[in-house]
Amino acid sequence: MAYSVNISQTDSDSESDFEDMGGSKPGQGTFRFIRESAASTQRCPESLQMDDFRGCTGANREDLPFTASGHMRDETLDTGQRKSLQRHHWSAATLKVLSSMPSRTAGINAVIPKYARDSSQQPQTSSHDSSHHSKPIQADFVQEQMEETSAEEKQLVSNLRGLSVSEAMRKLRATPLSLADKMRVRRLAFRDVDESSFISRNIPCYRRLGVYISRTWSQCLFICLSVLTSLQLWHSPMKILSGRFGTGVLSYFLFLRTLLLFNLFLFIINGLFLVFPQAVNPPPHDPHSNNFTGLELLTGTGYLSQSVMFYGFYTNTTLTTCRAANSNATNTADLPICDPHQPHMVPYSIPAAYLFTIAIAFFIICIILVYSMSKSFGRSVQVLKSNRNLAGNIFCIWDFKVSKNTSVRLQSEKISTQLKELMSELTSGEDAKSYTLRLCRLMVHVLAWVTCLISIVLSAMAVHYLSEACITQSPFKDTELVLPAVVSAINLLLPGLFNLCTWVENYDSPSVCVYVSIFRNLMLKVSIIGVLCFRWLGRIAVEPVNHGLQCWENCVGQELYRLLLMDFVFTVLYTFLGEFLWRLFFKQVLKRNRKPVFDIARNVLELIYGQTLTWLGVLFAPLLPAVQILKLFVLFYMKKSSVLLNCQASRQPWRASQMTTLFVFLLFFPSYLGAAVSVIYTIWTIKPSTECGPFRNLTTMFHSGKLWVQQLESSNTLLFWLSKAYDFLVENPLFLFLVNGFFLIVIYVHSQVVDGQRTIVNRLQKQIENEGKDKKFLITNLQALYERSSLVSPNR
Amino acid sequence: MGNKQTIFTAQQLDSYQDCTYFTRKEILRLFDRYRDLAPQLVPLDYTCQPDVKLPYELIGSMPELKDNPFRQRIAEVFSDDGEGNMTLDDFLDMFSVMSEMAPRDLKAYYAFKIYDFNNDDFLCKSDLEKTLNKLTRNELTEDEVRMVCEKVIDESDLDNDGRLSLEDFQTMIVRAPDFLSTFHIRI
Numbered sequence: 001m002a003y004s005v006n007i008s009q010t011d012s013d014s015e016s017d018f019e020d021m022g023g024s025k026p027g028q029g030t031f032r033f034i035r036e037s038a039a040s041t042q043r044c045p046e047s048l049q050m051d052d053f054r055g056c057t058g059a060n061r062e063d064l065p066f067t068a069s070g071h072m073r074d075e076t077l078d079t080g081q082r083k084s085l086q087r088h089h090w091s092a093a094t095l096k097v098l099s100s101m102p103s104r105t106a107g108i109n110a111v112i113p114k115y116a117r118d119s120s121q122q123p124q125t126s127s128h129d130s131s132h133h134s135k136p137i138q139a140d141f142v143q144e145q146m147e148e149t150s151a152e153e154k155q156l157v158s159n160l161r162g163l164s165v166s167e168a169m170r171k172l173r174a175t176p177l178s179l180a181d182k183m184r185v186r187r188l189a190f191r192d193v194d195e196s197s198f199i200s201r202n203i204p205c206y207r208r209l210g211v212y213i214s215r216t217w218s219q220c221l222f223i224c225l226s227v228l229t230s231l232q233l234w235h236s237p238m239k240i241l242s243g244r245f246g247t248g249v250l251s252y253f254l255f256l257r258t259l260l261l262f263n264l265f266l267f268i269i270n271g272l273f274l275v276f277p278q279a280v281n282p283p284p285h286d287p288h289s290n291n292f293t294g295l296e297l298l299t300g301t302g303y304l305s306q307s308v309m310f311y312g313f314y315t316n317t318t319l320t321t322c323r324a325a326n327s328n329a330t331n332t333a334d335l336p337i338c339d340p341h342q343p344h345m346v347p348y349s350i351p352a353a354y355l356f357t358i359a360i361a362f363f364i365i366c367i368i369l370v371y372s373m374s375k376s377f378g379r380s381v382q383v384l385k386s387n388r389n390l391a392g393n394i395f396c397i398w399d400f401k402v403s404k405n406t407s408v409r410l411q412s413e414k415i416s417t418q419l420k421e422l423m424s425e426l427t428s429g430e431d432a433k434s435y436t437l438r439l440c441r442l443m444v445h446v447l448a449w450v451t452c453l454i455s456i457v458l459s460a461m462a463v464h465y466l467s468e469a470c471i472t473q474s475p476f477k478d479t480e481l482v483l484p485a486v487v488s489a490i491n492l493l494l495p496g497l498f499n500l501c502t503w504v505e506n507y508d509s510p511s512v513c514v515y516v517s518i519f520r521n522l523m524l525k526v527s528i529i530g531v532l533c534f535r536w537l538g539r540i541a542v543e544p545v546n547h548g549l550q551c552w553e554n555c556v557g558q559e560l561y562r563l564l565l566m567d568f569v570f571t572v573l574y575t576f577l578g579e580f581l582w583r584l585f586f587k588q589v590l591k592r593n594r595k596p597v598f599d600i601a602r603n604v605l606e607l608i609y610g611q612t613l614t615w616l617g618v619l620f621a622p623l624l625p626a627v628q629i630l631k632l633f634v635l636f637y638m639k640k641s642s643v644l645l646n647c648q649a650s651r652q653p654w655r656a657s658q659m660t661t662l663f664v665f666l667l668f669f670p671s672y673l674g675a676a677v678s679v680i681y682t683i684w685t686i687k688p689s690t691e692c693g694p695f696r697n698l699t700t701m702f703h704s705g706k707l708w709v710q711q712l713e714s715s716n717t718l719l720f721w722l723s724k725a726y727d728f729l730v731e732n733p734l735f736l737f738l739v740n741g742f743f744l745i746v747i748y749v750h751s752q753v754v755d756g757q758r759t760i761v762n763r764l765q766k767q768i769e770n771e772g773k774d775k776k777f778l779i780t781n782l783q784a785l786y787e788r789s790s791l792v793s794p795n796r
Numbered sequence: 797m798g799n800k801q802t803i804f805t806a807q808q809l810d811s812y813q814d815c816t817y818f819t820r821k822e823i824l825r826l827f828d829r830y831r832d833l834a835p836q837l838v839p840l841d842y843t844c845q846p847d848v849k850l851p852y853e854l855i856g857s858m859p860e861l862k863d864n865p866f867r868q869r870i871a872e873v874f875s876d877d878g879e880g881n882m883t884l885d886d887f888l889d890m891f892s893v894m895s896e897m898a899p900r901d902l903k904a905y906y907a908f909k910i911y912d913f914n915n916d917d918f919l920c921k922s923d924l925e926k927t928l929n930k931l932t933r934n935e936l937t938e939d940e941v942r943m944v945c946e947k948v949i950d951e952s953d954l955d956n957d958g959r960l961s962l963e964d965f966q967t968m969i970v971r972a973p974d975f976l977s978t979f980h981i982r983i
Contacts (some may be wrong), residue, residue, distance in 0.1 A: 169814045174898075176905040178876065179889035182815040239982045243860075247977050380973040390944070391952040392972030394924075395907065395965070398931055399978045400864065400894065408863040409933070416932035423940050426947070656977045772956040 093786075153185060160189040164214065233257060237640055243403035245598070246411065248654030249643060250401070252600050252607075253636065255663055259611055260632045262368075266361055266618060266625040273357045274622050277348055279308050283315045298565055299480050300558035309561075309623045311553040312692040316704075319348040351694035352708035355683070355701060358619055362676055369668045376664050380657040390422065397653075407649060414651055448501040452520050455497060459490045460527040467535045471547055484559070484566035487528060491609065492570050495521050495602050510652040518601045518662070525609050526670055532563075533616070533678055541686045551692035557620030561627065564613050568631045571606065575638055579646040595648040603639070604663050607632075608671050615675035619682060803827060805843050816892035823888065826983065830887050833858065842884065852880030855887075860981050865930040866910055870894075873909045894981040903979050904969045908962050919960035921945050 156175065160168040168189065172182055234257060242250040285306070296302040300310070307313060397418075402411055466483055498520040507513040536556045544552035582596050614628040683702050688695035695701045713720040729735045801824060804812070812823050831838040833854045839846055852871050861867040871880035874890040882890070892898065893906050912919055913926045924945040928936065936944070952960055952968040960968075969975050 173815060173817060173892075174902050176902055178874075179812075179815055179885040179892075180876075183811050183885075186811060186814055242982055247974075247980075379976060389951070389968070389971050391948040391960075392968045392975075394928070394931070394944070394948060395911065395968070396972040396975040396978050398866070400866075400981050401978075403860050403863060405863050408865075412865075412931065412933045412935070416935040419928075419932065419936060419944055420940065423943055426943070655974055657973045660977075768954050772954055776956045 153181070153188075157185055157189045160185070165190075166215070233260075234636065237636075241640065241643065242401040244407050244644065245647075245649045246399040246402045246407065246654075247656040248600055248650065248659075249598055251656050251660050251663075252598075252603055253640070255604055255660075256607060256632060256636055256639075258372075259607055260629060260636075262365060262611070263614065263625040263628045263632065266365070266614075267623075267629060269357060269361045270618070270622045270625065273353055274314075275308055277319055277353065278314050278350060281317075281319055282308075283313065298562070300561040301480065305554055305558060309621055310557045311620045311622075311694075312551045314350055314354060314622075314694040316351050316694045316696055319350065349708055349711075351698075351704040354622075354694045355705050358622075358679070359683075361618075362615075362679065365672065366676070369664070369672055373661075373664050373668055376657075376661045380661045394419075410649055414653070417651070418653060444505055448505050452498055452501055453523075455494055456520075456524050456527055459494060459524065460531050463487060463490070463528055463531050464535075467531070467539075471535075471539060480558075481562065481566070484562045485570075487532070487563060488566045488570040490528065491525065491567070491606070492574055494524055495605075498524075499599070499602075511655065514601055514652075514659075518605065518666075521602060521605050522666065522670065525605065525612075526674075529609075529612060529616075529674065532559075533674075537678060537682060537686065541682070544689060549689075551689050553620045553689060553693055557617055557624070560613055560617030561621055561624065564610060564617070564624070564627055564631065567606075567610055567613070568635070571635065572638065575642045579642050583646045595646060597650045598643050598647040600650075600654065600659070605666075608663070608667055611667065612671040612675055615672060616678060619679050803840060803842050808842065812888060816888055817895050817897040818888070818892060826888060826891060827884065829858075829983065830884055838884075847883070849877075849881045849883050850887075852882075855880060855882055860983060865933070869910045869913065873906060878915075891981065891983045894979070895983070896976075896980050900969065900976055901966065903976065904966045905962070907969070907975075907979055908965045917962070919965065920958070921949065924948055 160172060163171065172186060172189075175182065175185075177185070234253070238250060238253055241253060296304050304310070305312060397415055399411060402408055463483070463486065466486055470483055495517075498517050501520075502513050502517050505516075507516065536559070540547060540549070540552050540555060544550075544555075549555055579596055586594055610628065610631070614624050617624045684700060686700065688698060688701055690696050695704055698704055698707075709719070709723050713723055803824070804827075809820055809823065812818070813820060816823070818826065827842075830850070831840070834850055837850065838848055852868070852875075855861065855871050856867050861870065864870070868880060870890065871882060872878055874886050874893075875882045876886055893902060908919070911923060911927050913923045914920070925941055928941050928944060949958060949960065952964050954964055954967065
């Protein structure tokens, strides 16, 4: 049934195109691939001809758009029918023409030049490349290309030479060549580059410094990164987990590891600049609370309250090893006089160190969080809007990390269930729900939301009244553990209630279900922490004397310590009861082998809650990050064994990258920002206690910073001018307004640019679709013409 | 630690480090994994660049790949001869592309080659059907498979020729942010 239409011109063009494909090959690795593809494209018309046969025999004669008389049927065929017909009924010659179109052959061929052209800084080489493509290549040229480096590879080499070393390496790594080819390109590109030639290339001298700085910076970064990756904390447990459960559950443990690193950073900074100097010079010890019972580890009072753990330990002194010649202060009377010719320690002011350490640590954490949030957001954002991306789902759905046999099988089942549901949805379409059904569902939703909101408000009120009762009752003696226990119990039980509500509501899409339960859980935690903050900063800190407290910061630090520990205790209980006992219950009592599913969202929110408490408490208890580190460490192993023993993988799809972005965002927005705001509020406005801590007898904690700067001013003129500039600029509200206005304008301009680009992308997408329709139209018309001409002259 | 090893020359290690997403330590660890597959075949001295190829059966028996339905395609795509027999370079290349630091375009390129069962540079209908059957272990009926394939081609075939080219595939991957996290093997 092959149409014997003679398209001689096309034949020669297609042949030359094949040689072109064969001729302009990059290195041998891809050459083999593309040579096979050239051969297979030549094979293609025959194989497609077979499809042609099958298609023809399958279709109905009258479905042909072009009847025997050659008249075109009217265009009222539906798109699907037309599409399927056109794919199966193209002639062999048409298919040959199609497969040798430039956009087809440019697909794989252009990969190497594309990756090379991306970094091209010499416009003349790229034009040379395009002219090279358009020349017809002789057949024997194909043979030559097998031996030597091809022009594309040469161009890649020359492009790489024009870049800096690190940039070139990054480009080379991202090029889809085989490793042997990459190593050859690297050898060619950097064969005669060494230190001297790199510098002596014609780089203008004002750029040399920049080049040198960027090189040392990238080397430093590379060293830091290699140190961090060589830590490889928990590499094999994570591999076991991802092999068994896939990316979703793994993201929880990755988040845990990230939080551990944050706390480690905080602990190191606090330890170096705060704890160590003060621990080496401890203040005079209060002989009252010397007995140490085990309970104090849990409550944080007694012995611990006098230790380096809490705020009260720190003094408002300046640590020196010698005193100035003219000072007659009594506390330094026993120190030797400073000898200017001998090295002595710079006076180390504890209050200033306390203030600046906490401030700088928070600032660095802010930068790290914003950077990781933007990176994560950039990876997961979807630029092109599509409501249902079945194709993308199919190709991205297989989690290559899963390696255990049973998990692989489970994954396949999950995928087939999802696809079957999708197909049934497509074939049956949206059921026109009756009004009563819709009303019913709306009522259920409203009821569930009202229940959740009421429970949140009730629990917040309960915590509030309990805390008021604790305050008014007795000065914090017996009822210390009651409040933390109640808070942790609420945090444990209410999310279970919310999960029950979402199960009753029976949302259509699983991702909406997850978002709703995250939102409710978040509301609960935000309201509880809000109430507690009010208790600490609004009641205890404002009138400490009324509550019989001499050192309110110590009290707040101890409360946070207790909350953190209680949270840990209750998590252990939940892991044991919730997962282990549930599994036993199901197995023994109900005789079913269904294990509970690991609730990723709930556990991540627990981690975020614990981290918020740590950040809130670091001002009052500088060693609190150490407690959190220990807690996270134990939590990792506990959760890992619990998950491996008791849980099974979820049957719902989990969109890992979007969820990770959401969790990092939640870590930044309510958690870190809330803690930072309350810490700033404390430092700025609240009066520190008069008898303990490094800020005693000051109006605010911030005041100590000012005092320190004043002290420095008197000794150093540069700092004097700096502080004058600071007073003039930063304390002046006009300056702040201008800076803010400028940043707002920059943000606005950027958002407009992004909107414009999105519009352009949409337009280009439409243009591509239109071009596709044009192509289809032309092909079908050409096909019709040829059919008509072949039918008219049947003896061809 | 790194100076004591005698398996590779310093230039070789630098070269591997520059061309893959691995550090020295990881490259040496991967070499140990490669050697563990066949200790009698793989020499301990790679300074003279011996031509050693491990057959596909050994590669496919690695615990990371053993139960993966696409293991044969992965080995074929990254091997030099297209049969799945891998040299150390191919082995390193494979795990480098599948590591979490490889960029999306590079992964998309190799994913396209993996799913292209007949090696014709296009994902035609038969490729899609084979992919689906491997994903679902042949649990879908033929009608369902056909329907899914048609929907996939309808959705992502931008130039309407009935098959997906590399550009179509890459455009589709851009819309699926999970690709980077799922197309990843931990080694």
